Amino acid sequence: MGPSSQSATVTASLDQLETVAAQLFPAWLPGAEGIATTAGGGLAAVRSLAIAHAAGTAQYSPFLVDLAVGALAGAGPNTRRHPPEMRAAGLARVIAAALGRPGCALLLRPPDDLDENEALALVRAAQWLVDHGRLAVWISSGSPAPGDLLPEAGIARPAGTTAAGRPGPKVHSTVRGTVRCGRTTDDHYPGERQPGKSRRAGRHGKPHPASRTETLLEAALATRPWAVGRAWNHTLSPGPLVNPVRVDLLWKRERCVVELDGDDHRSAGKYADDRQRDVLLQLDGYAVLRFTNAQVHDDIENVLALLQQFLATRRRTRKGH
Structure with a gap:
């Protein structure tokens, strides 16, 4: 994707999602498996199936009908008459359903020469997609993306390209959403972030001694030679206009951040905050x-095993450069 405004980036991303949804048709529309063309009663049958399917799901019937008709006819994007919020949520559901996954993630590949205003517009567009589509959004800036590095995580990638043949946004459907993680409610240490509370920073470079999760993971990592170079509770500065970000675990050379979240991270506000942090770090070249x-x-x-594979792939990539 090239430099663009927030609205243009959102529109382009939604159009690309619709392209992927059309490629996955009829996997997401039960009963349409034998309908391959618009000839005969094909269009009428697809409309009827879409209406029936929408009635039993969270989909909006007119949107699903337009999507199904466009996919069958090979004409797209065919859902632009609907509000972008509806398109984002609907397309995310359709793609996840087609791949048999609980959710999907969008990978954006911006050019390397974005100025500050363009980068900010990209971050805002990504946050909009997170908020309205319930998508996980990854921004890859010259670095391998998590989905490219963790095939064992259950990630399927129908690739999308722009009309000019350049790589465009790709949609990832993943078993674990965004390779997510966290603490249970009984694992909060004094000052650990809980709903309505701020988090007191852990000891720089070390796991917080009162966190059973950090202590347990560090004890395991300490026995693994491949885990060398890690630092706990480290502060990063993604950019001159961005507040510093405190991360749980960092491999700085490999530009890998690991976050351990509590149950409070499931709340809507905290979820949105986490996605914004992730996007800012990804813009700075970190995988989260x-x-x-x-x-x-x-x-x-x-x-x-996932950490070892990720770090090994990052290290091979660095050597290749």
């Missing part, structure tokens, strides 16, 4: 991995 507290406590070997 998130794990639930249950993952760390109940399936730590899987967490370690």
